[in-house]
Amino acid sequence: MNQKHFEQMKNNDGFIAALDQSGGSTPKALALYGVTEDQYSGEDEMFDLVHKMRSRIITAPAFDNSKIIGAILFEQTMDSEIEGMYTGDYLAEKKGVVPFLKVDKGLADESNGVQKMKPIDDIDDTLNRANERHIFGTKMRSVIKKANPEGIKAVVEQQFELGQKIIDAGLVPIIEPEVDINSPEKEKSEELLKAEIQAHLDQLNKDDHVMLKLTIPTVPNLYKELIEHPNVVRVVALSGGYETEEANEKLKENNDLIASFSRALTQDLNVNQSDEEFNNELEKAVKSIYDASIT
Structure with a gap:
């Protein structure tokens, strides 16, 4: 584990930028950015366009560790380069931002009111490559309905x-068990989820560390x-489809909960x-x- 990155994630003010739209959500992200599906053909062109969008965001002056302490990447973004450097290295060395990797393969069909993750058959290889690319941590999403x-x-x-x-x-x-x-x-x-998470946290070894990415709770400070x-x-919060202003207002009600927003970060970019x-x-x-993350 990179100790400098650990201390930054543990103690620094700021939020995590979620730039990890995958194959299923990329067309929506591009459409929001003003790139429609008739402007590209096939996955290769689609991912090339979304990497250009992410590169534009990451290289912008406002994207640095004065306010953004981490960024979550999609696997193909991790393997792509910005200005001749792998994206994770560019984030860490040029921007002072800690790189994370989305490792899940999407959601399984709903059962018992939830969508678990699909099997991740290549997880060992993915984790090896993440270490080679100097990634600090990972993210994987489930949904509770x-x-x-x-x-x-x-x-x-x-x-x-x-x-x-x-x-x-x-x-x-x-750990990201999103509540719809x-x-x-x-x-x-959220009450049931908190109890389950607490029980699993209590079973970890002393030196085992995790982060949690949770929907902003209905009851403020539920996750204290x-x-x-x-x-x-x-513990970071996902925007869950809320518009930026609403997500920020809800986040402000929760002490020490910081943002890890995707759509709310990029919705006004074109x-x-x-x-x-x-x-x-x-x-x-x-x-x-x-501002909402440090309130």
């Missing part, structure tokens, strides 16, 4: 089982005990903006999310 105790237990068990494998590889896992913001049972689901747990490096316009919009988004 109903307050089903059996389903929520299964999601958390899968997350921590994979998390232990990631810890053993010398990386820090971001549109769930009619959101508050109850998780934030303070000795095995938890940081491929047709001049560099000045683009940089100004990104700077506004970064500042607003940072």
Whole structure:
């Protein structure tokens, strides 16, 4: 584990930029950016365009460690370069931003009110490559839609089982059991989720560290005990589809919970903006999310 990166993630003010849209969500991210599906043909062109978008974001003046302490990358972004450097190295060396990697392969079909992760057959190879690319940690996402105790237990068990494998590889896992913001049972689901996470955290060895990425809770400061747990490096919040302003307002209600936003960070960026316009919009988004994260 990179100790400098660990201390930054544990102690520094700021938030994590989620730049990890994968094959399924990339067309939506590009469309939001002003690049429609008729402007590219096939996955190679699509990923080339999204890497250009991410490179534009990462190289912008507003994207540095004064407000952004970490960034989550998609696997092909990790293997791509910015200005002749692998993306993770560029983030760490040029921007002072800690690199993370999304390792899940998407969601399985819903069962018991949840969507677990699909099997990750190549996880050992992925973790080896992540270490070669100087990645600090990983992220993997599940989704909870109903307050089903059996389903929520299964999601958390899968997350921590994979998390232990990631810890053993010398990386820090971001455990992400997202609760759907549109769930009619959101508050109850969050209560059940907190109890399951607490139980699994208490079973970790003293030197095992994880991060948590959770939906902003209905009840403010619900996750206070998780934030303070000795095995938890940081608890970060996903925007979950909320617009930037609403996500920020909800985040401000939760002490020591910081953002790890995707759409809320990039929603006002457009491929047709001049560099000045683009940089100004990104700077506004970064500042607003940072302010909400340190409240």
